[in-house]
Amino acid sequence: MTSNLYLDLTQELNRGRLRALLSSGQAVVVHRLAIMSKDGDWILREDAEAVEHALEILSQHGARYRFGAPLDLRWLAGGWSAHLEFRREVLRIRTDFVTRPPRITPEQLAQMWGEAQATGDDVVRVEPLAAMKLTNRDKDYAVVGELARLMTDPRSQLLYSRSSRDLIRLAGEHPEALVEAARQRPLLTRIGEGREALDEALDRERRALIRANEERLARYMAAAEDWARLWPEVQRRIEGLPLPDAHRLIISRAEGVLPFEPATGVAS
Amino acid sequence: MTDLRDEFLSEEDLDLRNLSQDELIAYWNLWLEQAQATNDLDEALYSHGVFDRDPAVVEKRSPRRPG
Numbered sequence: 001m002t003s004n005l006y007l008d009l010t011q012e013l014n015r016g017r018l019r020a021l022l023s024s025g026q027a028v029v030v031h032r033l034a035i036m037s038k039d040g041d042w043i044l045r046e047d048a049e050a051v052e053h054a055l056e057i058l059s060q061h062g063a064r065y066r067f068g069a070p071l072d073l074r075w076l077a078g079g080w081s082a083h084l085e086f087r088r089e090v091l092r093i094r095t096d097f098v099t100r101p102p103r104i105t106p107e108q109l110a111q112m113w114g115e116a117q118a119t120g121d122d123v124v125r126v127e128p129l130a131a132m133k134l135t136n137r138d139k140d141y142a143v144v145g146e147l148a149r150l151m152t153d154p155r156s157q158l159l160y161s162r163s164s165r166d167l168i169r170l171a172g173e174h175p176e177a178l179v180e181a182a183r184q185r186p187l188l189t190r191i192g193e194g195r196e197a198l199d200e201a202l203d204r205e206r207r208a209l210i211r212a213n214e215e216r217l218a219r220y221m222a223a224a225e226d227w228a229r230l231w232p233e234v235q236r237r238i239e240g241l242p243l244p245d246a247h248r249l250i251i252s253r254a255e256g257v258l259p260f261e262p263a264t265g266v267a268s
Numbered sequence: 269m270t271d272l273r274d275e276f277l278s279e280e281d282l283d284l285r286n287l288s289q290d291e292l293i294a295y296w297n298l299w300l301e302q303a304q305a306t307n308d309l310d311e312a313l314y315s316h317g318v319f320d321r322d323p324a325v326v327e328k329r330s331p332r333r334p335g
Contacts, residue, residue, distance in 0.1 A: 002293045005300075024316055029296055034281035038303040041316040067322040081317025091300060092307050096316040145276035163274035220318035232324040 005088060006040045009095070012057045013042065014122050019050035021116055023101065023124045023132065030123045033146050036139065039094035043124065045113065046077060046099035058095065059243040061086045067231050069258060070251045071097060078261035080220065084243075102216065103131045126150045130160040136213040141206050155181050158188060162206075164198035167191055223262035230257055 006026045013020035022030065025037025044050050051071055069080035076082065076099040084095050101109070112128055115121075124132070130147040133140040145162035154174035158181035161167050171178045171191045182188040187201040234253050238246035284292060312325035 002290050002297070004293045004296055007293075029284070029292075032284040032287075032292065034277050034284070035296055035299045037315055038300050039315045067324060068317065068319050079318065081319065083314065083317060083319065090304055092304060094315075096314075098317060142276040145274070146282070162276065165272070165274050217318055217320065221320065224319065228323045231322075235324040 005091065005093060009040060009057070009093075010042070010122050013044075013054055015053075017049075017053075018113075018117055018120075018122060019045045019053055020097075021112065021122055021124050023129065024096075027124045027129050028133075028143055028147075031126060031129070031147070031150060033143060033150075036143070038092075039096060041096045041098075043101050043109075043112075044076070044097045044099050046073060048073060051076070054097065055243065055247060058084050058086070061088070061093075063095065063243055065235075065238060065243075065246055065250055066094070067228070067235070068096075070247065070254050072251055073099070074260045075254070075258065076100065078259070080258075101128070101132050102213070103134055104128055127153075127156050127160070134209045134213070136210045136217065138206075138210075153177075158182075159185055162202060164195045164202060167198060168195065219262040223259050227254060227258040 006022060007030075010020060010022045020042040021027075022040070023043050024041035025035075026040055028037075029035050042054075044054055051073060055071055063084040063086040066083040066085050068083035069075035071082040071084070076097070079098070079100045079102070082097045084097075086093050086095075104112070108128060108131075112124070115125065126147045130144045130151075133144045133147065141162055144160055148157050148160040148162065149166070151157045151160065154170055155177040158167065158170050158174070158177055161170065167188070168191055171188070178188060178191070185205075187198070187205050190197050190201050230253060234250060238249055241249065284295070287295060312322045314320055314322075
């Protein structure tokens with residue numbers, strides 16, 4: 001059977017133990033919706049062995065660090081992302097890692113790992129994938145709309161659907177799920193007002209979600225300003241170094257410069 | 269009469285559902301290969317995570333003028 005590098009990498013990351021879940025754009029492909037991204041994104045289990053194994057695999061591929069947080073639990077636990085890159089023949093492979101994906105509560109994250117462990121499925125399921133796709137990019141809302149149609153639980157569909165037609169139909173077919181879902185998604189209380197009102201509410205909800213993610217990213221970017229100023233020099237120093245050496249050097253330079261957690265509050 | 273439905277992705281995108289696993293992977297791999305054409309354009313950019321630009325790439329592209 002033909003292989004795919006992102007599926008192969010996921011297998012390598014999970015050799016011997018489940019440590020990584022394929023996420024974002026490549027997970028969307030596995031769910032057979034669309035191919036929209038050439039980069040790979042994984043949720044890594046937040047423990048030292050998982051990080052060490054990921055670094056070993058990346059080192060075997062000759063990966064180098066891009067600007068980002070070190071692949072180190074202290075930063076990952078603060079919601080930072082680590083970014084590495086390598087080449088395989090004509091392909092530039094970007095590998096991005098988080099342990100705390102956005103818009104996923106600790107309880108949901110624990111459930112994701114529990115389900116992945118139980119099923120052996122190392123691709124993020126459609127519900128959490130939809131939550132992660134509520135980004136500041138318009139194109140992701142189209143993906144969320146289709147992901148919702150793959151969900152089997154009507155309550156989940158009601159929480160993530162981007163279609164007023166679908167929402168009205170679901171509300172009629174599953175009134176109990178509607179009551180429950182409306183506690184988490186206020187626009188569902190407007191279903192009785194018809195499609196026009198619901199479409200307006202969907203647009204408003206999308207804009208609010210976009211702003212919320214922009215504000216989240218702004219907090220991280222503000223916290224990374226000193227690190228960004230230092231990075232060109234750090235990158236010159238790690239050039240040509242084996243990944244384990246580059247990793248140690250990056251950690252030593254990031255300590256005291258890149259905070260483990262961004263400041264809370266809204267940066268604008 | 270066919271019921272209308274809200275469309276989010278193209279028929280081509282959604283047609284992935286009709287591919288066999290081997291066909292999906294072959295198409296995916298081809299797409300990734302063709303997408304390398306934009307590597308220079310997105311060298312500094314990020315599609316995931318909490319960073320948006322690589323400052324080293326920006327610096328490389330705008331070297332200080334002498335004098």
